[in-house]
Amino acid sequence: MRWMWIDRVTELLPGQRLVAVKNVSLAEEHLHDHFPADAAAGLPASPVMPASLIVEGCAQTGGILVGHAEAFKHKVILAKVSKFQIDRDATPGCTLRYTAEIERTDDMGASVNCKIALFDFAKPEAGFIDIGSIALMFSHLDHNMGGAGQAGEDFPAHNFVFGEAFKTLLRSSGYAV
């Protein structure tokens, strides 16, 4: 499945909260480039989950929550990352947990806060520990640009945002779509 940065939805409280997990694996090719060994500097390879992909995972978690709240009738797109903070790296063998909560929503869009937690299998007794947070704004594309009678570009009528990959993720997590 392409460009999915969450593995499973573990909790869904419609219109309020969605929790998803992402297992960080050394089988993911990008970890070998982020960061490779630097022989000249004498540094070994240091595989770390890129923060940008953590942001994408949070955006997918929040986006599904916002889309699900209106039965996926809107094209929900990430419009703004207001704040992002992460305090430690996620390395292979760790599990990231994203807890997205809708702060405010209306016809135009939604604001979502997402907490990032990490489970380190080397220290299972610690459980999930909070390592960061992010504030996101989502836009309902049909209401802000394009669409019948409005200025701007026209977008396809079908919901190209929530494709088969998202539906498969929800189904495999045990949620009907």
Added chain:
Amino acid sequence: MTRDDIFAKVRDVLVDALAVDEEDVTAKASLVKDLRAESIDFLDIVFKLEQAFGFKISQGELFPESVAQDPRYVKDGKVTPDGMVALKARLPHVDFSSFEKDPVISKVADLFTVDTLVNFVEKKLAK
């Protein structure tokens, strides 16, 4: 709440929403020209003002929406006299005096300054 108190809270909202420095948020600063607000920021500002002041802002109440898309109100890229009446009725917190002289629709966004937001909140709290 005094106008100064409202200004201070509006300034906090803008610093948070637009990632600008406190000293840049002056009464006359334009949200778009000076503080570099983009379209999604307007929704963010609406949500954050609601949180800060504890009231609800309905769609189109603070920033104009349907007027710009309505052919009765806009002709050849300019707001018509009917459109001007509609805008003034819908947005009593906005000072249209200089805009009226050359009501080019693309300049509507320039009307929104920090003062406009303070006016809006002041009127809303007085209700």
